[in-house]
Amino acid sequence: MSSTTTASRVALVTGGSGGIGRAVVERLAADGYAVAVHYAGNPARATEVADQITAAGGRAITVGADVADETAMGAAFDAVEAAFGGIDVVVNTAGIMLLSPIATLDLADFDHMHRTNVRGTFVVSQLAANRLRTGGAIVNFSTSVTRTQFPAYGAYVASKAAVEGITLILARELRGKDITVNAVAPGPTATALFLNDKDEATIANLSKAVPLERLGQPADIAETVAFLAGPARWVNGQVLFTNGGLA
Template structure:
């Protein structure tokens, strides 16, 4: 189900990885805040259409478009489609990502290459398009991780990729001086998504839930609220920052 009718004054958000998990929560929150939302997905068209259907059922405007974030031609086409359907792009939320957990000594380097293709190259490609296409008053939001500070074992490859994401984000914020575009990263702590829960025992999940002082896992909606703040009018003075949304972890 797709609804592409949008008033000329409506702001437009493009969310990569918008079909499930945190990306879906962000897509739904931004739509509830009045954005027309382009939901990008790499695979799983059914999940993307479910996200669009939920947005439409709530009275919002959304469109699902397939595109590999690490493929510059597909991302250029994604931004083209957003501009064709809605007239431009005001907010880009880059929520697409990949995780591979392993001790550094044991990691299959093919898994490392796949992770870095999505998390580093993908972030760079999306950031390039955002830098070229975002309208004045716009925002780019990328995703890092609290693991950069927590330094959990088995997260070496993932944390390394997210360190690169933070560098790209903070440098781009400085490069866009004078454009009236904010660039920030959100670094979630343990958040109850399929990506996080996959492969963990109930005991591991319980231990991680007790790590923040608030003693619970975050929810996708918790993270979506932080993104909505940065992307909205109340977050315009936040620029070139990493916001650690983690319930009080270091």
Template sequence: MSTSTTTGRVALVTGGSGGIGQAVVERLIADGYSVAVHYAGNKAKAETLVEKIAASGGSAIAIGGDVADENAMQAAFDQTETAFGGIDVVVNTAGIMLLSPIATLSLDDLDRMHRTNIRGSFVVSQLAANRVRTGGAIINFSTSITRTELPSYGAYAASKAAVEALTLILARELRGKDITVNAVAPGPTATPLFLDGKDEATIERLTKMAPLERLGQPEDIAETVAFLAGPARWVNGQTIFTNGGMA
């Protein structure tokens, strides 16, 4: 259901055709936002989501591009502003996770994660810092693995720790602009990104890590994003660990 505080606001969601990204898009649409659904490779999925939104009376467009390519992302911001008149919220859910012990990690995989997770977050944050309207919000994505230090997640956790640092410093740099900048750090969440390559025993073990003894759902994470995007005007320069109580 839309609210008077969010109706008319515009959001750009990178990775908007993915598991958490799609849930974020649908949650913001329910709150009355117009949403640009960004995709990197799955154009058909993004366009299907946009068609579904239009059929239910919502307003959305699909836009493509590599988040680490500043020209492609400038075009994505331009397209969003052309379609909706401006941008109030940028949610950067785009990211990749490649797991390996540090001792044996392929440096090519390290570079791939660095490009998408760190450079991509920097490019999107830099553009958002210059384009988001007064009263807006920038929301990046970290991970609860930065706290739990699970084996094989070293390079991924390092990339997300960099995103946290970028996010918290940007919040201070935007002093006086009335734009909040925060990071969401999900715990284990039932998405293809998380489930891919894990056997049932591993999934069961990770499920038990939270006191609530279940995996997070994309909708759980989207609730936190909606809070930061709209009503949470006094939450700024923070990393919000959305993980069901996992340490």
């Protein structure tokens, strides 16, 4: 799908002000999409991203909401539709990761993480299922750790396994609507979320675990999202492991 055809398409990216979300926003804007940069708690950072896009000749707005709050997210969808006339693509990068062995995990952390990662994905997916235009795409986010089973990731992986289930079933439920639903499962990616609380030795070991012997970059993940958002009309109900070959 060329930029001439994506120029009329509109994307809402949750968690779009930082990390992978920001890379996705920048890539879709470069591909010609009008983009809505969603944020939960940092409007200044979202505005910075949107201003950068508009300064380069693109179209961008910001929308703020708790992804797990269906009323607030419904208002965010309203704002995007009012600004751009409709929505074609929803990319749900918003998520949190709190690591701990299962035996010692604070259950308040479990609840907090699952509210954002599971309920938030469900709310956004539900709204997208009802409001995307024909030819649309929903892209949710899982993790490659659903396969690698690293210790301390138990509660996080549980939330992302739920995201995969939501994604794969929704793809089948939208039969006949010409809306694709897929999930991206990144491997080790150099974002603040991933690098936080990891020492250099741990980061080096994770880099070496990948056959390409490097961490992924947010742009690597955004490339996969751009594929699913636009040209990949025959890819549906899938989880794409974008991880450099991590086993």
